[in-house]
Amino acid sequence: MEVICSTLVQCGITPFVFVDQYQFTAEDEKGMMQKAMEEIDQSDILIAAASEKAIGIGIEAGYAKGKNKTVIYIRHHNAEHSTTLSGISDHQIIYVDLPDLGQKLKRIVDQ
Numbered sequence: 001m002e003v004i005c006s007t008l009v010q011c012g013i014t015p016f017v018f019v020d021q022y023q024f025t026a027e028d029e030k031g032m033m034q035k036a037m038e039e040i041d042q043s044d045i046l047i048a049a050a051s052e053k054a055i056g057i058g059i060e061a062g063y064a065k066g067k068n069k070t071v072i073y074i075r076h077h078n079a080e081h082s083t084t085l086s087g088i089s090d091h092q093i094i095y096v097d098l099p100d101l102g103q104k105l106k107r108i109v110d111q
Helices: 003-012 026-041 056-067 082-086 098-109
Strands: 043-047 070-076 091-095
Touching: 003 098, 026 056, 043 056, 056 070, 056 082, 070 082, 070 098, 091 098
Parallel strands: 043 070, 070 091
Antiparallel strands: none
């Protein structure tokens, strides 16, 4: 996440990491998803970092795509491929190491 955020900052984009800003109890799933949708509404890009299993990221990516936001799917080359994230994304980054991730993300964001 550090490489993603620092690359975005270098490109003049202010990153927002949902899990760093909010904490919800298991009983507040409706509130969590409502807040996630509000944050997506205010964003230009959704980055779906899926090198590790992340429950719900497909829903967020689908919501972002439905709102005409750019969706970038990122995963390590050894991580399991998500056909749904790949299918809905505008860009896919499959990286080997962190410098590779930074270079590929910068190339996409600079477009």
